[in-house]
Amino acid sequence: MGSLGGVELSMTNSALFMIATTVATCGFLMLATGSRGLIPSRMQSIAEICYDFVAKTLRDSAGKDGMVFFPLVFSLFMFVLVANLFGMFPYFFTVTSHIIVTFALAMLVIMTVILYGFVKHGFGFLGLFVPSGIPAAVLPMVVVIEIISFLSRPISLSVRLFANMLAGHITLKVFAGFITSLSTAGIVGIAGATLPFAMTVALTGLEFLVAFLQAYVFTVLTCMYLSDAVHPNH
Amino acid sequence: MNSNQDNESSKSVLSSKKKDKQSLSGSKNLDDRLTSLDANLKKHHIMRDDETKAGGLNDNSGFAYGLKLGSEFVSAILVGAFIGWAFxxxxxxxxxxxxxxxILGFAAGVLNVMRATGQMQESGSGSK
Incomplete structure (x- = not known):
């Protein structure tokens, strides 16, 4: 459709669902916090629980100074959570089951860590790669290993979210496919198809758990990495 | 008669206390109650935290845990390989x-896994 500097910029279903996720999140939070009652309504309670949950997670791992990142972490958590939950609707597209999306989110986190670290601590941020109490002889090797370990963070962060969502949805689809292929095999097949059907129901429940859990894991790891940016020497 | 009077006086004390509660005029009393409430809440929070931690460990399926460690390990090797290729x-x-x-990426992968399982922290605090 459109292109910008030779790069094709078209409206894909991935882009559509990312926009839908953002609109749904913003719309829900605006609607929920609109009344601002002293005694919260149900909607407002949900918004407050989300706020408290992310604030506690961030404060526990990055400390009080880490609260400057609260808008970023809250946006990330809500985006991942709502995108995961959107994937649970039949015929919807799961944005987080595509590695480029999760990788972009992870790169956003790591770039924030690097930029904030250098702006706040200057070259003192590089102290992150020099563990204390290491003999000078092996120090260069340890520093290289630490740097590789640091660079692997965005990859492991993105792969974990992507792989969990993808694997869960594939499992769900495989079991759902068993139902149709078994039910073509006569009366015995139809009777047998109840087994994968039960499995599909159970897996759907599990997938809801995974949707929450992976959004939480992504947030916790983000907080831990941001904590490194706030206190590089620990 | 005497006992009856006593009863009456204690009743009046009770009612005055009630009034205090209603009007919230005894600020010291209110402070005390607030601090005790705070302490109770904290205790409750700690208990709840323990519960959620234990629950999280229990329902964290082996699949998710394996995927976590696997991605930690593999990603470091991939980064190592990429740096080597670029070099x-x-x-x-x-x-x-x-x-x-x-090889360095492999070492970093092992380091990542040890960090993720929490073995690194123990030895680190031991050496410090």
Whole structure:
């Protein structure tokens, strides 16, 4: 459709669902916090629980100074959570089951860590790669290993979210496919198809758990990495 | 008679206390109650935290845990391999950069896994 500097910029279903996720999140939070009652309504309670949950997670791992990142972490958590939950609707597209999306989110986190670290601590941020109490002889090797370990963070962060969502949805689809292929095999097949059907129901429940859990894991790891940016020497 | 009076006086004390509660005039009393409420809440929070931690460990399926450690390990090796390949293309040292950085990436992967399982922290605090 459109292109910008030779790069094709078209409206894909991935882009559509990312926009839908953002609109749904913003719309829900605006609607929920609109009344601002002293005694919260149900909607407002949900918004407050989300706020408290992310604030506690961030404060526990990055400390009080880490609260400057609260808008970023809250946006990330809500985006991942709502995108995961959107994937649970039949015929919807799961944005987080595509590695480029999760990788972009992870790169956003790591770039924030690097930029904030250098702006706040200057070259003192590089102290992150020099563990204390290491003999000078092996120090260069340890520093290289630490740097590789640091660079692997965005990859492991993105792969974990992507792989969990993808694997869960594939499992769900495989079991759902068993139902149709078994039910073509006569009366015995139809009777047998109840087994994968039960499995599909159970897996759907599990997938809801995974949707929450992976959004939480992504947030916790983000907080831990941001904590490194706030206190590089620990 | 005497006992009856006593009863009456205690009743009046009770009612005055009630009034205090209603009007919230005894600020010291209110402060005390607030601090005790705070302490109770904290206790409750700690208990709840313990509960959620234990629950999280229980329902964290083996699949998710394996995927977590696997991604930690593999990603470090991939980064090591990529750095080695980039090093080689820049300095024309075709196999050696790849060999060295793959091994370093492997070491970083082991380090990642040890960090993720919490073994690194124990030894780190021990050496400090």
């Amino acid at each position: 080689d293309t820049w300095f024309q040292t075709i196999p050696f950069g790849l060999i060295v950085f793959l």
